[in-house]
Amino acid sequence: MNDAKNSEGNAGVDAPVRFDTKIAVLLRDDLETWQRLNVTAFLVSGLGTSSPEVVGEPYEDADGTPYLPMFRQPVLVFEGGKEMVTAAHERAVRRGLGVAVFTSDLFGTGNDVANRAAVAAVGRDRLDLVGIAVYGGRNAVDKVLKGARMHS
Numbered sequence: 001m002n003d004a005k006n007s008e009g010n011a012g013v014d015a016p017v018r019f020d021t022k023i024a025v026l027l028r029d030d031l032e033t034w035q036r037l038n039v040t041a042f043l044v045s046g047l048g049t050s051s052p053e054v055v056g057e058p059y060e061d062a063d064g065t066p067y068l069p070m071f072r073q074p075v076l077v078f079e080g081g082k083e084m085v086t087a088a089h090e091r092a093v094r095r096g097l098g099v100a101v102f103t104s105d106l107f108g109t110g111n112d113v114a115n116r117a118a119v120a121a122v123g124r125d126r127l128d129l130v131g132i133a134v135y136g137g138r139n140a141v142d143k144v145l146k147g148a149r150m151h152s
Helices: 033-045 082-095 104-108 112-120 138-144
Strands: 021-028 075-080 098-103 129-137
Touching (some): 021 138, 033 075, 033 129, 075 082, 082 098, 082 129, 098 104, 098 112, 104 112, 104 129, 129 138
Antiparallel strands (some): 021 129
16 A cells, blocks of 8 residues: 655655655643653564554664664654543444554563453553544544644
């Protein structure tokens, strides 16, 4: 799927790009700075494996040093209250969008197995969400995040 085009419909190196899809993170507005950074990093880490089309080609500097590939498009970070995060999660799940979740319980776990067990122990409607990442069509993601404000 070619989801990035310039005004002529061609992907160009310096051309402005408008993506048909959106990657967005919604964080609860009561998190500490270190928590916001940690939650964002964890949430977006799942997107590249579940939606490989979001990952670009590997990088290389002028000396030929290789670097890992990154997302092909920006990640927009939003914030809102607990109720907003919960409502956005419900809308994203209902729309069938790709969603990653981070619950308050994950601040007390120390590894992936414990993280998954903490999420699995709680029903979807009772998750104490502190953040979600959403990937999908631009308009659908916009509707999921309705009312959220850009993180400042």
